[in-house]
Amino acid sequence: MMDKLDIRYTELKDFEYLLTWLNDPDNNKWFPFSTSQEIEESAKNWINFSRYKSSLTGVVDNKVCAIGTLFLMPYRKLIHHCMFYMIVDKKYRNHGIGSTMLKNLINLGQNYFKLESIFTEVFENSPMIPLLEKFKFNQFAKQENFIKIDDNHYLARILFDIWFK
């Protein structure tokens, strides 16, 4: 599958894939939005970064299978780094697509946007954590009880970053 993977800039029309993935409860549990309205608004905000060419889409056999995005900062004192989010269609997991997407996203941030660092937030037990560790991301914060699943269940938010210089 990896030899068929093509990575291109995200286009606004990729929105429908993002929306479908984020509405899937298996994926949604790793993101802060939950109702259909919240998901739609968040997906719109996410895909809008494609206008700055700070978002990449993975394609296999003409099918969109992953999106990774640099959420560029709005203020000058913060533009040396940014947060990113990434999602891989669950049908395409465990084939190295996440690794290739992340490698390309790092390259985009470091070489095109001249970022010094990128960071991300995940929730505890997220399947993204082993990937971040593989790329030597550094965990710098763990915020207990950040997400409330129900009256008795909470998840911590964990923040990771990587520096290029």
Place this chain on the structure above:
Amino acid sequence: MVQVRNLKIRLSEQSDAKYLTKWLSDPEILRWFPMCNEAEIEDAVKIWMSYTKYKAVITAVCDNVPCGIANLYVQSLKKLSHQSLFAIIVAKEYRGAGVGTALIKELIRMGKEDFKLELLHLEVYEGNPAQRLYERLGFKEYGVHKKFLKDLDGRYYNKILMQKKL
């Protein structure tokens, strides 16, 4: 420092925005915020004051003159609505006179009673004297985002992340 008399806390009004803009335009204050020019300040003030529609912004007034503003960035996302980030600013001449303490105590009260919050959190840049106030009021550090802010001279500032269970 002026003497603080008749300190009252009230809900903010859109007309308080001009005070926020004025205080943030002072370089000594602005160094502790991520904005660096008029357009960025205007944008931040707009976002900050937009929370007045949720009654989540408060103004401290001393002898009827605004001397500090604080807000809860109440979350619209359901999974996050039990917690909130907050921001606070006190006019330079009113520092060290209990205005910040009064504002945060009122945010804690509002958080618990009006918004049913369970967790309050904040972000403060390393070296900001306000960090001592947050510690005194029971906020605990849960992480440090290194070199989060880079000022126009190229100096980096770490961002300290703190929270308090309500």
